[in-house]
Amino acid sequence: MLLLGASGAGKSTLLAALAGLLDEGDQEGRVLIDGRPAREMRAETGIVFQDPQTQLIMSRAGDDVAFGLENRGVPRAEIWPRVDAALAAVGFPYGRARDTAALSGGEQQRLAIAGVIALRPGLLLLDEPTANLDPEGAQLVRTAIAKAMQDVDATMVLVEHRVDEALPLVDRTVVLGEDTDAVWTAGALLPSRRARSAPGEVLLTADALALRHTPQKIDVAVLQGQALAVQGPNGAGKSTLALLLGGLTRPTGGRVVASPALAGPDARRPPHRWPAARLARRIGSVFQNPEHQFVTSTVREELLLGGRSPAVVDDLLSRLRLDKLALANPYTLSGGEQRRLSVATALAAAPRLLILDEPTFGQDLRTWRELVELLADLRDEGRGLVLVTHDAQLVAAIGDERLVLPRC
Amino acid sequence: MLTVPNSWLARRDATAKLLAAALLTAAVLTSIDPLTSGLVAGVLVLVLPLTGVPLKVLLQRGWPILASAGGIFVFTVLLGAREGPVLAHVAGLDVRENAVGYALRLVAIGLPGFVVFATIDPTDLADSLIAHLRVPPRFAIGALAALRLVPLLIDEYRLLRLARRARGIAAGWNPLPLFFSTLFGLLVGAIRRGIRLATAMEARGFDREVLRTTARETHFGWSDASVVVAGLLLAAAVILVKFAHP
Numbered sequence: 001m002l003l004l005g006a007s008g009a010g011k012s013t014l015l016a017a018l019a020g021l022l023d024e025g026d027q028e029g030r031v032l033i034d035g036r037p038a039r040e041m042r043a044e045t046g047i048v049f050q051d052p053q054t055q056l057i058m059s060r061a062g063d064d065v066a067f068g069l070e071n072r073g074v075p076r077a078e079i080w081p082r083v084d085a086a087l088a089a090v091g092f093p094y095g096r097a098r099d100t101a102a103l104s105g106g107e108q109q110r111l112a113i114a115g116v117i118a119l120r121p122g123l124l125l126l127d128e129p130t131a132n133l134d135p136e137g138a139q140l141v142r143t144a145i146a147k148a149m150q151d152v153d154a155t156m157v158l159v160e161h162r163v164d165e166a167l168p169l170v171d172r173t174v175v176l177g178e179d180t181d182a183v184w185t186a187g188a189l190l191p192s193r194r195a196r197s198a199p200g201e202v203l204l205t206a207d208a209l210a211l212r213h214t215p216q217k218i219d220v221a222v223l224q225g226q227a228l229a230v231q232g233p234n235g236a237g238k239s240t241l242a243l244l245l246g247g248l249t250r251p252t253g254g255r256v257v258a259s260p261a262l263a264g265p266d267a268r269r270p271p272h273r274w275p276a277a278r279l280a281r282r283i284g285s286v287f288q289n290p291e292h293q294f295v296t297s298t299v300r301e302e303l304l305l306g307g308r309s310p311a312v313v314d315d316l317l318s319r320l321r322l323d324k325l326a327l328a329n330p331y332t333l334s335g336g337e338q339r340r341l342s343v344a345t346a347l348a349a350a351p352r353l354l355i356l357d358e359p360t361f362g363q364d365l366r367t368w369r370e371l372v373e374l375l376a377d378l379r380d381e382g383r384g385l386v387l388v389t390h391d392a393q394l395v396a397a398i399g400d401e402r403l404v405l406p407r408c
Numbered sequence: 409m410l411t412v413p414n415s416w417l418a419r420r421d422a423t424a425k426l427l428a429a430a431l432l433t434a435a436v437l438t439s440i441d442p443l444t445s446g447l448v449a450g451v452l453v454l455v456l457p458l459t460g461v462p463l464k465v466l467l468q469r470g471w472p473i474l475a476s477a478g479g480i481f482v483f484t485v486l487l488g489a490r491e492g493p494v495l496a497h498v499a500g501l502d503v504r505e506n507a508v509g510y511a512l513r514l515v516a517i518g519l520p521g522f523v524v525f526a527t528i529d530p531t532d533l534a535d536s537l538i539a540h541l542r543v544p545p546r547f548a549i550g551a552l553a554a555l556r557l558v559p560l561l562i563d564e565y566r567l568l569r570l571a572r573r574a575r576g577i578a579a580g581w582n583p584l585p586l587f588f589s590t591l592f593g594l595l596v597g598a599i600r601r602g603i604r605l606a607t608a609m610e611a612r613g614f615d616r617e618v619l620r621t622t623a624r625e626t627h628f629g630w631s632d633a634s635v636v637v638a639g640l641l642l643a644a645a646v647i648l649v650k651f652a653h654p
Binding site for chain 2: 016019021042043046047049051053054055056057058059060062063066067068069070071072073074075076079080083100101115116119243246248249275276277279280281284285287289291292293294295305306307331345346349
């Protein structure tokens with residue numbers, strides 16, 4: 001079964017309730033599995049979460065799969081055959097001794113699934129298992145799920161935002177909540193906002209720029225009024241490139257050159273040597289995790305930090321539909337609201353160049369549409385945009401130029 | 409993270425190695441003369457091939473110990489008490505026994521722990537502590553899982569610093585406010601990660617009352633006992649030398 005719903009509709013909470021992980025106080029009504037409360041049926045359920053890094057427990061792959069079996073008191077002689085069978089079922093390409101920290105996100109997620117199916121659950125719960133992965137890794141995980149479901153006689157509940165890829169895995173789809181406009185559906189009508197006018201001056205150039213761990217040298221120019229999409233598999237150095245272009249880290253090889261149009265007299269120096277306040281007024285960086293960038297205790301204070309007048313800040317708040325949340329703590333916002341706030345904080349200093357790392361990651365359809373419109377407006381106002389993203393639909397909607405980093 | 413060599417010592421039981429190192433360190437702590445400290449340091453360098461830790465790695469990773477020992481040596485020569493036998497004259501300064509003694513002592517105290525931890529795999533340590541010292545699995549495995557998150561925290565701290573620069577915030581004349589704001593962000597992130605990890609462990613039955621089995625065998629044999637005996641003998645030798653040369 002595929003479980004859909006808007007952000008905040010309670011998909012993850014429902015899965016936690018089914019897994020018997022919810023505290024009594026957080027729950028009204030009952031969740032019954034085979035007629036008994038979910039909390040008593042925990043041995044029959046297995047759950048895989050979104051973040052691969054915080055669900056692997058041991059440092060060797062085989063030990064990690066064995067962890068759940070140990071906890072259930074399975075005798076040692078029985079543990080290792082079941083570990084090997086589970087690893088084979090998800091197509092895990094390495095041996096038991098493989099270091100779990102050395103695995104890619106897709107491999108880690110397959111290992112997490114192996115750790116759950118080794119327990120032979122009657123109910124398999126998957127909470128956005130491919131959300132953190134590049135398209136290739138996500139495909140491998142979906143193949144692993146399909147293969148594992150053939151081998152075990154189990155019910156599966158899958159939560160995913162993007163339905164197109166998930167549909168072949170399920171027999172039935174359930175939408176949680178009334179807010180169906182926000183739900184991704186197969187073949188949803190998406191906005192298309194390509195640039196209508198030709199791009200303007202060059203803002204920033206990468207000149208034989210070296211990325212850590214890769215032999216490849218990057219040559220690219222970011223132009224005014226143009227959205228440059230940076231794509232490529234996990235580990236290809238996309239986020240490293242975003243930090244370099246953003247003037248946040250020093251290049252280990254090659255150069256980042258700002259044009260006088262972007263930086264005026266500071267153009268003589270590379271962006272990583274600009275003072276922080278001047279950098280923020282020229283290049284805005286939006287990190288993948290919005291929480292990394294919050295430094296004050298209210299939404300309004302976050303924007304005032306940019307040094308703009310309160311009137312400009314209030315305008316920005318209403319433009320990004322954050323006005324009702326002006327006094328809320330940034331850490332208490334929903335995922336979509338946090339994303340809008342992190343874009344707003346970068347805009348508060350009015351930079352002419354914006355660099356965004358996975359801006360649409362994990363957003364429901366409504367927030368996704370809003371972000372596309374917002375980013376396209378910013379681009380049409382004459383700003384330069386760099387979008388580091390796995391999201392092919394985002395690139396289709398507003399990407400004017402593409403830079404694809406190869407697997408290293 | 410340290411990579412554990414596949415050597416004779418690395419294959420020995422973790423508890424045995426910890427015990428041997430503890431005995432040896434305790435014995436060295438009781439003495440300050442250069443002879444006993446030199447004895448311990450010398451024996452450990454001689455058995456280095458058994459540990460599988462290359463001398464180069466020892467120097468690379470153990471340099472803080474050597475640098476501290478060098479510092480202690482220099483300062484004791486310059487400022488230390490002018491008593492005890494003079495061993496050498498260097499550049500018009502008297503190098504006395506106490507300077508050599510302090511420096512060697514630091515090396516002798518640091519080296520056993522260093523060698524032992526360089527040859528212990530954290531997973532083996534947790535297994536061994538559970539099997540032989542009856543440490544509760546909830547504590548040992550929990551600490552092991554938490555240890556895996558440490559490199560993530562280091563990465564996160566770096567990202568938080570960069571994110572603050574992107575917001576236009578620099579340290580200025582007083583770096584403390586920025587440091588504490590970064591630390592707060594790190595703490596929030598660490599707690600979230602910790603909760604997610606704990607939930608994932610709970611979901612796989614870690615909180616259960618069922619008697620836990622262990623997938624990996626922990627064997628304590630004669631060769632493991634010999635590590636403890638070797639530590640004990642060396643510790644006894646240190647104490648004997650100390651009383652023979654008061």
